[in-house]
Amino acid sequence: MKKIILVLLTIIALGSCTKKTDCKCGVVTDDDVEIDANFNPHFTLTIQNDCSKNRQKFYMSQGTWMDNPVGDNICIDQVW
Numbered sequence: 001m002k003k004i005i006l007v008l009l010t011i012i013a014l015g016s017c018t019k020k021t022d023c024k025c026g027v028v029t030d031d032d033v034e035i036d037a038n039f040n041p042h043f044t045l046t047i048q049n050d051c052s053k054n055r056q057k058f059y060m061s062q063g064t065w066m067d068n069p070v071g072d073n074i075c076i077d078q079v080w
Helices: 002-015 062-067
Strands: 025-035 041-049 055-060 073-075
Touching: 041 062, 055 062
Parallel strands: none
Antiparallel strands: 025 041, 025 073, 041 055
């Protein structure tokens, strides 16, 4: 009887574990280079949030923009 209870408690404990999603992370859905009136480039990534599924455009450095193509996972220092 004790073995059955131990097995059931183990199953319940393992079943209650849930994967935490970092709400500061998401998937890059679009990238773009915007040119301002002075012909300066501004590198943008549109990211879909893993928690809310909202999409937002972020301005990035050229290095970050080049290192994160569409389809990559990326984390930002803020929740959006």
